[in-house]
Amino acid sequence: MDNTTVLHSLFDGYAAHPDKPFFHQPIERKWHTFTWADVVQQAQRIAQGLHAQGFEKGDRIVIMSKNCAEWIITDFAIAMAGMVSVPIYATAGVNVIEHVIKHSGAKAIFVGKLDSLDAAKQAIPQSLLSISFPYPTVECHEKWGDWIKAFEPIENPYMPSAEDMATISYTSGTTSLPKGVVLSHKNFASAADNVITLFEIRDGDRSISYLPLTHITERSLVAVFVRRKVEVYFTENLKTFVADIQHASPTGFSSVPRLWSVFQAQVISQVGAEKLDKMLKLPIIGKLVAGKIRKKLGLHKARTFGSGAAPMSESVLAWYHRLGIPINEGWGMTETTGLASGNMPFSHEDLGTIGKPMPNIEMKLSADSEILIRGDLVFSMYYNDEQATAENFVDGWFRTGDVATITSTGAYKITGRIKEQFKTAKGKYVMPVPIESLLFANLNVEQACVLGAGQKQPVAMVVLNQSCKRKAKDIVQSLQGTLAQVNSQLESHQRLDFIMVCSNGWTVENDLLTATTKVKRSDVERHYSWLFDDTRPDGILWEEDLH
Structure with a gap:
């Protein structure tokens, strides 16, 4: 393994090509380019600013912002200051912000682009030194621009060893307050090895950074950017998202299943499902149509495509494959520094699986079919939590909490999480993820959550994509067909009593999704607990009809 740390690679690149473009940041629709020299010298000045506050090696410094060039700098x-970064999601609520700051023992916080300032205003204590990025944000003690002007570049930046702590990355916390995952520079180097090798990252490739840098998937790519001199483009906001992708024309693109479903719904709403299906079946016209769709999405230059964070419906994967977008489903956790297995190189035979383990790790199944993992990717401990660390390791193997099977090709197929399975009134366990995956075969379904702890049968909550005309005859018929099709593939105790169409989507803002867009099952269950108060009819139900 190449144990070169990010900083070593950064300074090597700076020495070799200081004037080469590195970051591209849109501000009010104008693109601003940061060269390698700009990035390194600004980082050196900020490092000097941290030293000037009297902070010491190992001190924890928080970053809370949406993606931007200053985040990575x-x-x-x-x-460079010998300290440890502690990211907080830009969408985090008050309790999470307060918990991370207190639990990590943070000495300062950098605050940048936020969609809402309310939580940050309430949660960041006045006693904590705050520094604002050069964007509209909460009022801070210090400003980024002032530090850049006031401090000279640090003369002897700290050059970390592979074993040094690089960050404390707090999990998204689907069931409880997030735990602090301690990751070393070796962990990140190992993660970079995997991505560079399997995705064949080339010098001069282009990437668009929009998945939260706080999330380990995006954060682990920073080492890739540096080692392969990847030009990084950032997005300005949700409204400019597609335009920013088109401008960047990335050579690789990864997302979460929900966004892939949104893209799919947009295409279908503009072309029509049946019309598109007919055109794609025509040899020459099909290729032209697929190419136009990829270009409209800004993905015409992309060689590789990925999806992670949650399972993706095989029908959606197959749909994209017809467009010349073979999506590699990958799997990983904060505790594995991101990608730990993937369907890469892409294999149609492994569609719907998380592929095979990365070359520098070992994976196996426990007697209870739980995925166990060990290797240079795997974290060392939970910060200040010996009990959680001990509970999650067995004989040197990390217990992931994911349940899986291994296919005949050696690929792993996740069937759910141990904590998510529930027992119905019949005393039998139900794993919700496989059922939800079947529901996603209906292209109208954007979000799904199967519940039923203590109930006679499981039920499904679904959110339809925005292109659907609610209660339209064809929508109702498609959902009825889906319910029948899903139940025909399930054992009797797994079969759904009904599908309820929710009036509103689940979002980070209404606290039904984590910052990484994972469904907070316990919160969804509490939100819809009234459903189980009375006997409900079978079939397709609409939330607005039940209140």
Whole structure:
């Protein structure tokens, strides 16, 4: 394994090509380019600013912002100062912000682009030194621009060893307050090895950074960007998202299943499902149509495509494959520094699986079919939590909490999480994820959550994509067909009593999704607990009709 740390690669690149473009940041629809020299020298100045506050090696410094060039520059600066970065999601609520700041023992916080300032205003204590990025944000003690002007570049930046702590990355916390995952520079180097090798990342490739840098998937790519001189484009906001992708024309693109479903719904709403299906079946016209769709999405230059964070319906994967977009489903966790297995190189035979383990790790199944993992990717401990660390390791193997099977090709297929399975009134366990995956075969379904702890049968909550005309005859018929099709594939105790169409989507803002867009099952269950108060009819129900 190449144990070269991000900083070593950064300074090597700076020495070799200081004037080469590195970051591209849109501000009010104008693109601003940061060269390698700009990035390194700004990081050195911010590092000097941290030293000037009297902070010491190992001190924890928080970053809370949506993705931007300054986010990564600050991460570099914290490492140059010999300190440890602690990211917080830009969408985090008050309790999470307060918990991470207190639990990590943070000495300062950098605050940048936020969709809402309310939580940050309430949760960040005045006693904590705050530094604002050069965007509209909460009022801070210090400003980024002032530090850049006031401090000279640090003369002797700290150059970390592979074993040094790089970050404390807090999990998204689907069931409880997030735990602090301690990751080393070796963990990140190992993660970079995997991505560069399997995705064949080339010098001069282009990437668009929009998945939260706080999330380990995006964060682990920073080492890839540096080692392969990847030009990084950032997005300005949700409204400019597609335009920013088109401008960047990335050579690789990964997302979460929900966004892939949104893209799919947009295409279908503009072309029509039947019309598109007919056109794609025509040899020449099909290729032209697929190419136009990829270009409209800004993905015409992409060689590789990925999806993670949650299972993706095989029908959706097959749909994209027809467009010349073979999506590699990958799997990983904060505790594995991101990608730990993937369907890469892409194999149609392994569609719907998470593929095979990365070359530098070992994976196996426990007697209870839980995925166990060990290797250079795997974290060392939960910060200040010996009990959780001990509970999650067995004989040197990390217990992932994911339940899986292994296919005949050696690929792993996740069937759910141990904590998510529930027992119905019949005393039998139900794993919700496989059932939800079957529901996603209906292209009208954007979100799904199967519930039923203590109930006579499971039920499904679904959110339809925005292109659907609610209660339209064809929508109702398609859902009825889906319910019948899903139940025909399930054992009697797994079969759904009904599908309820929810009036509103589940979002980070209404606290039904984590910052990484995972469904908070316990919160969804509490939100819809009234459903189980009375006997409900079978079939397709609409939330607005039940209140």
